[in-house]
Amino acid sequence: MKKHLFWLVVAVVAGVLAHTAFALFVPGWWFSRGVGKLAEAHGRNNFFILSPQEQAKLFPGLPRFGVTGVCVFDVGKGNVTFAADLPDGFWITTIYTDKAEAIYSVNNRQSGANSFTVSLSRAPGIIEQIIKATEKEAIADIDSGWTVTSPEPRGLAVVWYPTPEIGLRSIAAEQVARSRCTAAPAPQS
Amino acid sequence: MRRFIWATLYVTSGVAVGCFSAFALIQSAGVETVTGDAPWQSRAGAMAGSDAFYVRAHYLLEGRLPPAPSQLGEATAETDDEGRPLTSACSYVITSTGPLPRWWSVGIVQGAAASAELQTTADSDTAVREADGSVTITAATAPQQGNWLKAPERRRFTLLYTALAETARPLAPPFSVERGVCS
Numbered sequence: 001m002k003k004h005l006f007w008l009v010v011a012v013v014a015g016v017l018a019h020t021a022f023a024l025f026v027p028g029w030w031f032s033r034g035v036g037k038l039a040e041a042h043g044r045n046n047f048f049i050l051s052p053q054e055q056a057k058l059f060p061g062l063p064r065f066g067v068t069g070v071c072v073f074d075v076g077k078g079n080v081t082f083a084a085d086l087p088d089g090f091w092i093t094t095i096y097t098d099k100a101e102a103i104y105s106v107n108n109r110q111s112g113a114n115s116f117t118v119s120l121s122r123a124p125g126i127i128e129q130i131i132k133a134t135e136k137e138a139i140a141d142i143d144s145g146w147t148v149t150s151p152e153p154r155g156l157a158v159v160w161y162p163t164p165e166i167g168l169r170s171i172a173a174e175q176v177a178r179s180r181c182t183a184a185p186a187p188q189s
Numbered sequence: 190m191r192r193f194i195w196a197t198l199y200v201t202s203g204v205a206v207g208c209f210s211a212f213a214l215i216q217s218a219g220v221e222t223v224t225g226d227a228p229w230q231s232r233a234g235a236m237a238g239s240d241a242f243y244v245r246a247h248y249l250l251e252g253r254l255p256p257a258p259s260q261l262g263e264a265t266a267e268t269d270d271e272g273r274p275l276t277s278a279c280s281y282v283i284t285s286t287g288p289l290p291r292w293w294s295v296g297i298v299q300g301a302a303a304s305a306e307l308q309t310t311a312d313s314d315t316a317v318r319e320a321d322g323s324v325t326i327t328a329a330t331a332p333q334q335g336n337w338l339k340a341p342e343r344r345r346f347t348l349l350y351t352a353l354a355e356t357a358r359p360l361a362p363p364f365s366v367e368r369g370v371c372s
Contacts, residue, residue, distance in 0.1 A: 007196060011203030018207025023215065023242070027249035034252045058253050060298050061263050061351030063310045090292070094257035100245040105257040158254070162292065164314035 028099055034058075035098055035156065039072040045080050047071040047157075047181040049173045065166040067173045069159040071181030073120055076153030079184040080120040084159065087175035088114060091161040095120070097152035104148045116146065118157070123149035157181060215250060218243035223264055227286075228272065229350065229362045231264040262354035267347050269366045275348065277340045280329035280369035283348070287363035289313065289324065293352035295364065297328060299341040309339045327369070 034057070042048040048071075052064040059068060073080040084093060086108070093111075095104040095118065108114065159179060163172045219235025235244045236258055248255045256263050268274055269281060283295060294312035311326045316336050318324055327333040328348070330340045340346055350362040 003192075003195075007199040010196070011199040011206075014200045014203035015207035015210070018204040019211045020207075022208045022211035023246060026211075027215065027246035031249035031252060059256075060253060061256070061261075061294060061296055061310075061349045063294055063296075063312050063315070092257050092260045094260065096254055100248045100254055102255065102258050105260050107260055156254070158257075160257075162312075162314065 031100065032098055032154075035072055035154070038070065042070075042072070044072050044074050045181055045183040047082070047177070047179050049177050059160070062160065063162065065169045066160060066162040067169060067176050069161075069176045069179060071157040072154070073157060073181060074154050074183075075120050075122045075150055077183075081180075081182050081184060082118045082120060082157045083180045083182070084114075084116050084118070085178040085180070086114045086159065086161065087172060089161065091159060091176075093118075093157070093159050095148055095150070096156045096158065097150055098154040098156070099152055101151075103150055103155075104146075119147045120155075120157070121147065121149050122153060123151045215243050215246045218247070223361045227270060227362070227365055228266040228268040229264040229364075230266070231262070231360060233258075233262050233264075233354070233360065256351060256354075259354060261351055262360035263349060263351045264360050264362050265347050265349050266362075266366055267345075269368045271368065273368060275328075275346050275366070276344050277330050277342055277346065278344065279371040280327055280333070280340075282367045282369050283326040283328060283338075283364050284367070285324040285363050286365050289363060290352045290354075293350070295326060295338065295362075296349045296351070297338050297340055298347045298349055299343050299345075309337075311336045311338055326364075329369070 038054065047069055050058065050068045050070055055062065055066075055068045056064060058070075062068065071080075071082055073082070082095075086093075090108055091114075092105065092107045094102055096102050104118070159176055161172055161176050163169050219232045219238070219240040220230050221232075221234055223229050223231045232244045232247065233256070235241060236255060245255065266275070275281060290313075292313050294310050296310035311324075316324050316326065324336065326336040326338055328338040328340050330342065332339075348366065350360070350364065352360055352362070354360055
């Protein structure tokens with residue numbers, strides 16, 4: 001009886017560990033496979049327009065003839081600048097981490113401008129925050145646009161621009177594709 | 190030898206139950222019915238709550254991104270108004286029951302998962318309206334007069350409603366789903 005009780009406790013512990021590991025790692029790993037394929041096809045830190053098939057996979061609720069542009073960014077090795085240059089009309093720009101957490105979202109009304117710059121950087125870790133807090137005079141970075149810090153090194157900047165008919169998709173796609181996503185040059189040592 | 194078999198059995202069972210419970214929680218966490226008598230359900234309300242981790246995991250497992258919070262909202266229906274599963278053996282009449290938002294879209298996805306390949310969508314830009322401003326859409330495998338959503342050949346499908354949202358609260362889709370003719 002005691003032996004069974006011991007192994008029952010082991011089974012419960014194994015179950016809790018398996019539950020935690022599954023929830024923490026499997027969904028992220030599954031999604032990152034799809035993002036990895038996108039990055040392979042179009043490159044990292046590069047803004048591109050999704051094909052209707054790619055869009056249907058990533059955003060199945062959006063009509064196919066709308067335009068969706070994506071930048072798969074990686075701020076693990078340095079900042080990335082997303083310079084949006086969008087046509088007039090309704091649009092939504094959202095920045096997600098690769099864990100599907102939306103960390104920034106703006107539409108044309110909230111932005112007030114169709115051209116804007118978002119500087120993406122990695123959010124400092126706890127140790128980094130403590131070190132920075134102890135520095136006497138930290139000089140703030142000067143930035144002309146908005147700054148978004150991501151808790152994850154990788155993510156996606158997504159622009160969605162709906163068009164009322166399929167004939168307008170290619171015209172709108174050309175205009176949305178003027179946006180740029182560029183990795184900042186590595187800091188000089 | 191016998192002890193080894195017991196140990197393996199216990200640990201394997203524990204791991205299997207752990208994985209299954211995680212998967213079940215990811216699929217069910219944060220799901221709430223958004224309209225009293227209609228079949229629409231949404232996870233939007235849980236995106237900012239304690240279930241947010243599991244809700245995001247749900248989207249990740251489906252290989253897609255959640256709608257932009259406070260910008261777009263979505264709801265899904267896997268049954269008609271009577272609670273019967275949506276199948277390709279029947280046609281369905283989707284009728285607007287109230288004022289429609291500035292931008293909305295109703296699409297069909299195959300199977301019970303919203304990640305399956307999108308069939309067709311009807312939206313505020315393309316749907317033909319009735320004289321009183323209401324919208325009627327027919328979901329069926331064969332072409333229909335007026336607004337038609339092509340239902341997939343597979344037996345089960347899901348309706349996916351997406352619309353502009355001003356808040357993070359779950360959207361209440363202003364559409365009823367009535368079963369039409371069945372083959």
